[in-house]
Amino acid sequence: MRNTLFAIIAASIAASAALGADAPPVSSAEGRDNRVPGALPAAQVPGTTAPAASRFIYATPEEEYPPYGGLPKELWPFANTEPYYRYFVTRMPFRGPGRDYPPEANLKSLRIGLVDAPKVGANWERSVRTREGIVLAMEEANLERGPGELPFDLIEHEGIAQWGGAANLAAQLADEKVLAYLGTIDGTDAHVALRVTLKTEIVMVNTSDPDQTLTETQIPWLIRVLPDHRQEEGRLAELMVRTCGCKRIAVLRAGNRFARVGAHQFEDFARRLGCPVVQELLFSPGATDIPYQIAAIKESQPDAIFFLGEPNDIGRFAKQFRQAGVKARFFGTDLLMEDGFLQNAGDAAEGTTFTFYSDPTRQDPLWTEFSARFKKRWGHEPDTYAAYAYDGAEILLHAIRISGPNRWRIRDGVYNLDYYQGVTGWMRFDGTGSNTAPVCIVRYEKGRRVFEPQVEFAPPSNAGTLTRSP
Amino acid sequence: MKNRLSPPFAIVIGLASALSHAQGMNAPAPAPGAGPLPIPVVSRFENFGEKDGIPSHKVHCVLKASDGRIWIGTPNGLCVRQDNGTFRRYGTEDGLSHLTVLSIAEDPATGDLWIATLQGLTRLSGGRFTAFTQTNSGLPNNVVYGVAVAEGTVWAATAAGTGAYDLRTRAWKPYDQTNTVMNEPWCYAVAPGKGVIYLGVWAGGVVEHDPHTGTFKAYRDPDGEFHIALATDSGPIVDVTSWVAYDQGILWQGSYFGLARYNTGSATWRTWVQDKTPLLSNFVNTVFAHGRLGWVSTDRGVSVTDGDNWVNYLVDKEGRGVVRIYRPGKPPETRMMTTALPDGFIMAVWADDHEAWFATSNGLSHGVFTVSSDSSALTSNP
Structure with missing residues (x-):
């Protein structure tokens, strides 16, 4: 295993006023926000690549979600029988303390973890492209940090190709004081890391595992931006x-x-x-x-x-x-x-x-402008892993911007999302925290x-x- | 006091407690709804936190050892309560394998402590720490969620299977998807039963293992679905098990989907979910089994139950303690307490017939049970 500290130093040249457009959602004890979007405003904070607040729509208290990922009833299990109990009709809250805890002393950066795939196997290439999307989002975010604002750091670990390896990495990320983390590419690893996440209380954004059971654990510390199987x-x-x-x-x-x-x-x-x-x-x-x-x-x-x-x-x-x-x-x-x-x-x-998941031939500006920036940075077109990784990182970065360096508030800013308009299109998160936006047929x-x-x-x-x- | 407990209720609670103590938890339960409450009731909470030397807000686990000492596991080390009431901390500098302690078990034969951490299993024996990791031993994975000791074997539930360490031969044996009925090797809890070991398996329900015969038996959610509980009382509440506990023929399954109980004598299951039953929340962190009672740690407080009667401890929005009692055939009784748990997010409980200790997300709490002379600690309905 290698441990690479990938520090991205903020150029701190962007206008700090940009954050004014991103008024933070007000977190209640349940961490929810009642913001309702109006007509479509500008997609980005003027003069920056940061997503405008209007692209983030948060859950309302006790909001109910359609059963079974919003699929037609004929696809539900035991569809003709009313079950004794339905789960995921509302989203599992996090009821623990932490939102008023002070930040770590002497913070020098805002650390975000990333668990890559192991270098063996087909997921490594997907992991490389995932990383490119995340790095681009973080570089852009750091360019827009204002004077005196802490830069974002990516704390990156190569995956371990054995059962349980991701648990060790998730524990290590906690030791390294990350505020949140992205990963993993492999569904098994994501499952294993998730359980550690509950213990360490560090929110996790998954951008590439379509296993539908990943978010069906009632652990309110994970969202997935990729539509699932x-x-x-x-x-x-x-x-x-x-x-x-x-x-x-x-x-x-x-x-x-x-x-x-x-x-x-x-x-x-x-x-x-x-x-x-x-x-x-x-x-x-x-x-x-x-x-x-x-x-x-x-x-x-x-x-x-x-x-x-x-x-x-x-x-x-x-x-x-x-x-x-x-x-x-x-x-x-x-x-x-x-x-x-x-x-x-x-x-x-x-x-x-x-x-x-998302049609790469579409022409909406969010996608085409992202594609251009991505190609300029990496020399090739983004694929779906890069695009969803970029969106996942944007959600996380936004949550940190509006929450400050507090893991519990960052969790609120991530997990309580109902809709997000990313470069891959609008996402719609269900009661499990998984994106249920419609998929394409190709x-x-x-x-x-x-x-x-x-x-x-x-x-x-x-x-x-x-x-x-x- | 305006809100003092009404005398008849105080007497009922006091009698219930006294009878519980006198008879022990082995006494046959009275007919549902009749007779004294067969559950001891906490009259007051004594809370401990950072001011007492506990090195973090959160306390993951608590154990009262056979010598009477209170041990707790925190994200910042292992602690023991000293005679002066403060807590002494042990960290990696003392030999603990990692600062984050998730579970503690005592070897009943030796008094040694086995400490489950996010990076290895540590033994505390004669004041000396010894770390077992996946690189220096046969521990299946460094992330150890649960640990138990039974019949000369240490059982460690890890993120890549359960490891069994034979204290006599010092040999490890892994249990995972290659040699058991588990689909996946993600184990989160282990509980010794009567001649068997119960493993709480993520997405694998509960696995019963008889080490003497080498056999396995899986208890799985009958509907096999995460989005629904098709029927009640039909098996494990779900296959995603967060905890298992066992005592006196009763196996408890904790999950983030509710609670289940298996009576090994009658081979029957019962299940509970929030809103439809007295269970405080579907989010069950752990269960502590004592006698036929389950002390259920949830993110909304503690539920104590024998399956029919329930005593729930909550913290209201103003931070006040609330106790809610459910008895079959009777309306629930809600009473305010003069003290409260430090937080409603409960990680774990240790209890016997005389007291209870609560590991919470905001410190440790000692629950003092009601005795007939101490009923003033409960007040009447607000």
């Missing part, structure tokens, strides 16, 4: 069963926790829509050939195959399915957006349909990714004022 797979199941009329769906997934949790969620949805899957087969991540799985799936005569695993693997197997004469339609989740799938699948990618056509047109989601008071370009 529940949103993706609910949309996919409806598309496959209702729209495409698929009747025999097979599942091929990696033999790991990530794919197990995701695939079982998808299978629940398919079953609830009246179409239980005909096969669920596993492969070892990195396997080159899977003749037995392909033969078994072919034998079941599927009209659709749902894939869950690393895109390089899925691309390779998609090609092998076509070579074996399997004509079923291919479906998958966000990972199929990555080049590795297209490269390995070749022509077999044609028609493959998958869900994705299809490969002649080697190109074609995004289905959709209306941009916006908070109720702004509904209809924003649309996404087809």
Whole structure:
């Protein structure tokens, strides 16, 4: 494990008056704020890249959230039975003390932690791009710090490729006095770190783990800015069963926790829509050939195959399915957006349909201006990991700006968000603290990714004022 | 005093306490709603904080050792209460493996203390600290949430499985997803039962292990869903277990989704959630089992219950102590107290038939039980 202290020194040249536009939300004992947005104001604080306060909409006391991530009732578990008790209808408050505790003595910077992925495995590249988004947000924030204001520091740790390693890192970040932290890339690590987070009372923002169970723990110290597998797979199941009329769906997934949790969620949805899957087969991540799985799936005569695993693997197997004469339609989740799938699948990618979070071809200024700044800083376009990491960092930085160096108030500023307009679009956080903004449908056509047109989601008071370009 | 407890109620409480003490907690419970309350009632809280030498606001855990000394675990070290009432602190400079102490257990055979921290397990024996970490021992992970000692084995619940340390052979044995029924190895609590060990597993419910036969049995949430509890009294309240505790045939499961109790004799489950039952909050940090009572530490105060009767201690907005008593078939009774817990966010409890100690997010509290001559500490309804 390496411990890198990445200090970003504030240039402190931006106008300190900029923060005036970001009047802090008033935290009650429950840390909530009643701000209601009006018409769309400027997206950024004038003269800066800092998001305007109007892009942050906070929960109202005892606010109720739609059950089950806002999905249609036909996808709910036991939908025809009123359960004894529903969780996540309201958001779990943090009732402990701390909001009036004084800051640490002799603070020299405002420390934000980051747990990267381990350098082995596919998540490392995603972690690098995540880091780029976070570093850009922090550099921009430091440029805008006024005279006398403490700079933000990034305290970064490379992940540990073993069960429980993230717990050790989360404990270490507490020793290093971070005010909050971002991470992790891997869902297992995020779960492990979260439990430490509850003990150390340091809020965590996850920007890249779609495991729907991550935020379903009632620990009020975590939000996730990325839409989760529940949103993706609910949309996919409806598309496959209702729209495409698929009747025999097979599942091929990696033999790991990530794919197990995701695939079982998808299978629940398919079953609830009246179409239980005909096969669920596993492969070892990195396997080159899977003749037995392909033969078994072919034998079941599927009209659709749902894939869950690393895109390089899925691309390779998609090609092998076509070579074996399997004509079923291919479906998958966000990972199929990555080049590795297209490269390995070749022509077999044609028609493959998958869900994705935020359309990178859209033209709204927040996205295009961010893309330009990102490209100027890093020399390449941002991908979804970089974009959501930037948004997650912006949420955290805003919370620190309005709360000061107090971990409990920072938690309020993060966890009590209902809506946030980021460079990836409007986010809508549910009763678990997970972003439930609608996901896109994407299809490969002649080697190109074609995004289905959709209306941009916006908070109720702004509904209809924003649309996404087809 | 205007709000003094009405005499009949004081007598009931006093009698209940006296009977509880006289009979011990093994006495058969009276018919629901009839007879004295089978739960001792705290008449006053004595609070301790930084002024008394406790080195942080938060106290994670508390243990009264067999020699009568009070030990607490904090984010800033291990402390013991001294004869003069102040607390002496031990830190990493003394040999503690990490400052953040999450749980403490005593070896009933030797009196040694085993201290669970965010970076290793530490033994305190004869005044000397010895640290066990994942690099110098077979401890599965450095983050140790819970620890227990039973039949010559130390059980440590860690972020990567439970480790069992045989005190005779000094050998470690890991329990994780490769050799048990756990899906994932994230263990958060361990409680010795009658010849078995109960493991509280994150997303794995409760795992019962018989070390003598090497067998495992998993108790899982029957509906398997996090968003709902489909039915009541049907199994663990959820699979995300935050704590387990056991005494006299009763297993308690704490979670952030409510509370569950398993009667090992009748093999029946009961469950409780906030708003629909007297349980103060779904957010259960820990449960302490004593006799057939569960002392339930929540983020809104403490609930004490035998499953039928409940005594809840809360702190109102003005910081005053409130006790609320629920008895089957009777309306709840709410009384103000002349003292209060220092905070409603309760991390852990230690209790016996005579007293209770509360680890809170704002210091430590000593609960003195009601005796018939001390009923003035409770006042009537405000």
